[in-house]
Structures are given as C-alpha cells and as structure tokens.
Amino acid sequence: MAASNAAPILPSFHQRFNGGPGALGAVTRRSFRPKERFLILLVFGTFVLVCFGAFFYLPEYSGAGPAHRVYGKVLESVQKAGPDLLIPPAAAGLGGALVRHDGDPGDLDPHSAGDRAKLLAKMKEDAELERIKNPKVLERPEMAPRPSSASSPGPQGPQGPQGVGPAMGPSLGSSEMGQARSAPRRVVTVPPRGCSDRCPAIAGGEDPDPLIRQKRDKVKEMMRHAWDNYVRYAWGRNELRPVSRRAHTGSIFGNAALGATIVDGLDTLFMMGMMDEFNQGRNWVEDHLSVANLSIDVSVFETNIRFVGGLLACYALTGDVMFRNKAEHIAEKLLPAFQTPTGIPNALVNFKTGFSKNYAWASGGSSILSEFGTLHLEFAYLSDVTGNHIYRDKVDEIRRVLRSITKPRGLYPNYLNPKTGKWGQQHISMGALGDSFYEYLLKAWLQANKEDSEAREMLDEALSSMFAHMLKVSPGGLTYFADLKFEAVEHKMDHLACFSGGLLALAAKAEQNEFSERYKNAAAEITHTCHESYDRSAVKLGPEVFRFSEAMEAKAMRVSEKYYILRPEVIESYFVLWRTTKDPKYRDWAWEAVQAIEKHCRVPGGYTGLKNVYQEHPVKDDVQQSFFLAETLKYLYLIFSNDSYFSLDDWVLNTEAHPLPIKGSPYYRGVEVRGDN
Numbered sequence: 001m002a003a004s005n006a007a008p009i010l011p012s013f014h015q016r017f018n019g020g021p022g023a024l025g026a027v028t029r030r031s032f033r034p035k036e037r038f039l040i041l042l043v044f045g046t047f048v049l050v051c052f053g054a055f056f057y058l059p060e061y062s063g064a065g066p067a068h069r070v071y072g073k074v075l076e077s078v079q080k081a082g083p084d085l086l087i088p089p090a091a092a093g094l095g096g097a098l099v100r101h102d103g104d105p106g107d108l109d110p111h112s113a114g115d116r117a118k119l120l121a122k123m124k125e126d127a128e129l130e131r132i133k134n135p136k137v138l139e140r141p142e143m144a145p146r147p148s149s150a151s152s153p154g155p156q157g158p159q160g161p162q163g164v165g166p167a168m169g170p171s172l173g174s175s176e177m178g179q180a181r182s183a184p185r186r187v188v189t190v191p192p193r194g195c196s197d198r199c200p201a202i203a204g205g206e207d208p209d210p211l212i213r214q215k216r217d218k219v220k221e222m223m224r225h226a227w228d229n230y231v232r233y234a235w236g237r238n239e240l241r242p243v244s245r246r247a248h249t250g251s252i253f254g255n256a257a258l259g260a261t262i263v264d265g266l267d268t269l270f271m272m273g274m275m276d277e278f279n280q281g282r283n284w285v286e287d288h289l290s291v292a293n294l295s296i297d298v299s300v301f302e303t304n305i306r307f308v309g310g311l312l313a314c315y316a317l318t319g320d321v322m323f324r325n326k327a328e329h330i331a332e333k334l335l336p337a338f339q340t341p342t343g344i345p346n347a348l349v350n351f352k353t354g355f356s357k358n359y360a361w362a363s364g365g366s367s368i369l370s371e372f373g374t375l376h377l378e379f380a381y382l383s384d385v386t387g388n389h390i391y392r393d394k395v396d397e398i399r400r401v402l403r404s405i406t407k408p409r410g411l412y413p414n415y416l417n418p419k420t421g422k423w424g425q426q427h428i429s430m431g432a433l434g435d436s437f438y439e440y441l442l443k444a445w446l447q448a449n450k451e452d453s454e455a456r457e458m459l460d461e462a463l464s465s466m467f468a469h470m471l472k473v474s475p476g477g478l479t480y481f482a483d484l485k486f487e488a489v490e491h492k493m494d495h496l497a498c499f500s501g502g503l504l505a506l507a508a509k510a511e512q513n514e515f516s517e518r519y520k521n522a523a524a525e526i527t528h529t530c531h532e533s534y535d536r537s538a539v540k541l542g543p544e545v546f547r548f549s550e551a552m553e554a555k556a557m558r559v560s561e562k563y564y565i566l567r568p569e570v571i572e573s574y575f576v577l578w579r580t581t582k583d584p585k586y587r588d589w590a591w592e593a594v595q596a597i598e599k600h601c602r603v604p605g606g607y608t609g610l611k612n613v614y615q616e617h618p619v620k621d622d623v624q625q626s627f628f629l630a631e632t633l634k635y636l637y638l639i640f641s642n643d644s645y646f647s648l649d650d651w652v653l654n655t656e657a658h659p660l661p662i663k664g665s666p667y668y669r670g671v672e673v674r675g676d677n
Contacts, residue, residue, distance in 0.1 A: 189319035192666035199666060202317060205645025215591055216640035220272045223633045226624060227269065227277055229606040230261050236288060242606030243622040256296050259284060263310040265629035267658055270317050271646065272637060286322050291333050295352040300337045300345055301371035303330065305656040306626065308378045313658035315385065316667045328386050343397040344418035345372050363424030366415035372398055373437030376444045377654050387671035410465030412437065430466065430481035431494025436655040438462060439499065442507050443652040449663045460515055471522065474548040478532060479525035492547040498569040501527030502576030506648065509580045527573045529554060531589050534570060537613040540596040542570060565609035565621065566601065568631035568657065575639045579648055590639045631657040
C-alpha cells in the first residue's frame, strides 16, 4: 500500500514502542555520544562519592555526632529502666516491702532480690564498657548515696561549723558519677573571718522539743523527695514535671538547660545537711553552668534572685570561690540591661548579644518596680566579695533615680520608663509588680549592718503612704493591702503580697521607732488574713489572688485566680512572725500547710501545683517550681529549727530565700580575704 511508504507521523522516541519490523533497532543508536558518556560517568561518580562519605562520616558511624548522642541517651534510658522493665522493683520500704500511698507496708516483693541484683550488676558492667568507649554518652548522674544518720557529717563537714575544706573534696560531677571516687576535686575556699565571741550557727539547729524535731525531719524528707525526682527525671534542666516525670520546658528560662532547680536548691540542701546531694549539685554547677554563648532573652530580675543570689549564698556558706566566680560570670552578662538613658535597667537581656528590652505589655515599654528594685542585695554583696565596684554603682544609680523622682501621694507606681525617667500607669501594689522592692529597702539596710539609713528612710516613707491609702479592713474584720489604680481602690490581695506580714514584723523588730508598734500589729493582722485565705479553701492552701466584698472575703472569685503553685509567701510570714513573737500558732499553721501539701501536691514524681484550691480533688498543674525547693521548704525547715540557726541577726534572706550574710559577719568573706582562683 502506498500509505506504508509514507514518512512517519510520530516523533522518533514514540516509534520505539510502536512495534513493526525493526522498530526498536531502527530508532536506537548503537552507542552514546561522548558528552552523554561523560554525563553518565559524572553522575555515577558522584553517587559513589556520596555513599563513601556517608559510610565514614555520618554521626552513626563516627561516634561523635548528635545521632550518636541520641543513641547514647536512648541507651541510658534502657539501661536505667531495664531492671524495672524485666523485674518490677519493690517500692521504697524496709526489707523490700511494698509501700502503699498511705505509707503502710504491704506484701513483700514477690520477685527474687538475688535475680534483680544480678541483672543490675550485668547492666552496670555493660554501661561501664560503653562509658569507657565514649564517656560522654551517659550524662545523668547516679542518685546520690544516702548518708546514715550516724555517719553523716552534716553541713559543718569534718572541719567544724565553717562548712569548708575537705567536706567539699571527694565529690563527683555528673560525668563522673558511678566511677571511682578516689580522686577528689580541688576546691579553693576563702575561710570565714575569725569569730570573736560568737560564730553564727549554720549547722545543727535542732529544737529541744522532740515533736518539733520530727516535723523538721519531715520537711527534710520532703526536700529529698523533690530533689531525688528532679535528679531522676530532669537533671540539668530548669524544672521538673512531677506527674509526667520529665523536664519542664515552659519555665521562665525556657528550654535552656540552666539547672535552675539545682542552683535554687543548693543552699537548702546545705542547710538541711544533705551534703552528698549538695556536692552533686555543686559539681554540676562547676562543670556545666555557663551562659556565655546562650542566645536567649532572660529576665534580669529572675536571673539575679535565683542564680546570682543562689550562687552568692553558697559562696557565703562554704567560701568556695567557684560559686563567687560563677555568680560574677552571670551578673556580668546582665550589665548591658543597664545601658539606658536613666540607668534603670530593662527587664530582658540576651546573654550572647547583650541586647535588652522591656515587656511590650508593661505600660508602654516601662521597667517594673519589683524587678529593677530587687537587685541591691546581690549586686552590693557581689562588689564586696569581688572588689569590682561596677555592680554596686549600678544599684546605687537606681537608688538615686528613685530618690530624685516625684512620687504621687508618696507612693511608688509599678511602672517607670527607663528612657524618660517618668512613671507609667499609676498602678500601686504590695503584691505583683511592686512587692520585693519594699522588701529590699528593709534588707539592704539590714545587710549593711543598719548603716544604709537612706534605704530605711525610703521604706518608712513608702509604708506610711501605703498605710494611709492602701491598708484596708474588710467588713468581717480582715486587714489587707488593697491595690490602687489611679484613684480607684481594688479590694484584692495577691498571694505574693502575703510576704508583707513578715516584712512588717522584721521592720518592727530591727529598730524601735515611731512606726514599730503599728508595724507589729499590722504584721499579725495581715498574716492572719493570709492564713484565712488558706483555711477557707477546700485543700487548705491559698489561691493566687483573693478578694474582699460584702458577699465574700479572702476568697478568689475568678477561675484564673484559684490556682496554687507551691508559693512560699504565706509560710515566709509564719516563719518571721514565729521568730519575732514566739507565738506557737505560727508553727501550728506551718504544720497545717505541710499536711495540705503532702495530701494534695505530693505525687510519686515530686510535688505539683494545683489548678483550683476550692475543689476537693483539684487538677494538678504538673510543675515543680524551683522556688518550692529554694523557699517553701526552706522556710518550713527554719520554722521548726531553733532561733540561733540562721539567726535573723546574722543573715538576710533575699526574695528567693537565699541567705546572704550581714556585713561584719564572719561569713561575709569580703575581698580583703579573697582566696586564689
């Protein structure tokens, strides 16, 4: 047919698949062009090179990359959990007895202790082999061993009450736990000045009443429960989620592993004589605490009171210069926040870049009174123990600005613009946004051995105006500090404001003047009101905010105000009122708080806050706040100790309850006796 001889209609690459005699052979070349051969060889060579590099350089094979560290952490988890997965452990109790939630011994563990011991020994052997090959794989420390009551040296250590010297020596960091303990660290200390007639007590402190001693021991057991679970589930991270048993990454310091609970809890461990745990935390601080390259925005206020204050307290207690140097390392990173036209620091600073700013919500970018006003204790003490005057200069400049500025009705509003030096929104409070400013006026005067008369004058003037405009009495006879917003009075009190009972009691005790009697009476009345806020809840723990009206008093009204997050302020006032009045009701109220916390906040993984204190069985918030170890448990321990133990004549407790010595104390450790680094 003529059609069969016509030229093909389809392109040649379609003809390869259309059949017909010799179709494939007709359209396929017998060889590749030179350019095509070169391209094919190039692709093949690249593929071989990638495979070769993957085999030798990917982290899974190199043993040093992040994937290997992930593998190491998984390995660690399996090794730690292995015995419990294969042979379920007996609950803590004597002789391997199971212990129920109420503490009564139950049936004995049905599993063989011998089998469990063999399995543990085998897994430790395997872990040791892995550690030898790669010592950085296992990062979490073993649990600190329990010292026996007969052999534990307590916080004084083998050299006596100073708490320095060899007691700090044979301790292990997180990378060394489980290895030989024969190589002690070298710890450089500054000794306390010689005690003339009396050396402040930082060890012992047992009350002569055996019942009080039992309560004190119970608080110590609570600290152990909180600490051990933090070590087990969140070591090196900021806080613990005790219900889900993992690290809390939503804290004020975010996901950065700054060990906030370690630094916050160290001095409490020391005060309770838990020296194995103290050394465990101390060595983590030495090995891992650094903020030099952290590109995160942090609160100047929170970093100061928790980290700088906590480290300086440990330096005062032990003389260990590592703590002093770490405190200065962190404080130095806060200094860029002070670079404002007035010298009033911004609220947030980036550790790495030094860029600082204020919260956008804070009255047009203002700084907050309770934050820039709560730096004096730590910065002044840091200058004295380092010889670097810059820190004291910064807080003295804040003081100068506050003294020179006009105050409406003699009151300090909560917001101050650091650029203009003018007050922001006219909101005045003894609670949130204002509270610790007033506390630091009193304690700066005390820390300076009552030589800082300017601070005391500022306090008395401020309190005089607050008594005139903010101190109220409810229809039911409850005394409280209300908030002021411009001319309007808001009849509510924050849990945070409950520290004011202790503030007034301490001010009355420290100096007898025309205000003392009024301070003393108001202290007792306010502390009674705060106790009522606890007593009127279902769980006997107080809400975050409580209000006063004709229909209801000392109770929260809004859902957002009904939570309890293990706060210390009410117990803080119990402690100060006990020390200053010796009225036993304050110890009774503190014990009520212990029982309520144990009943409603204790879980197997630590201690948690509550979302609604007016429910019999409230939902738990699953956060063990670092200040629970730093403040709440410390104040409870102190209230069941004798008065000479961390006497209020020798120490001031910063707003995070970290003890700083009063100037002239043997533990002040000024720069003139500074040790070698």
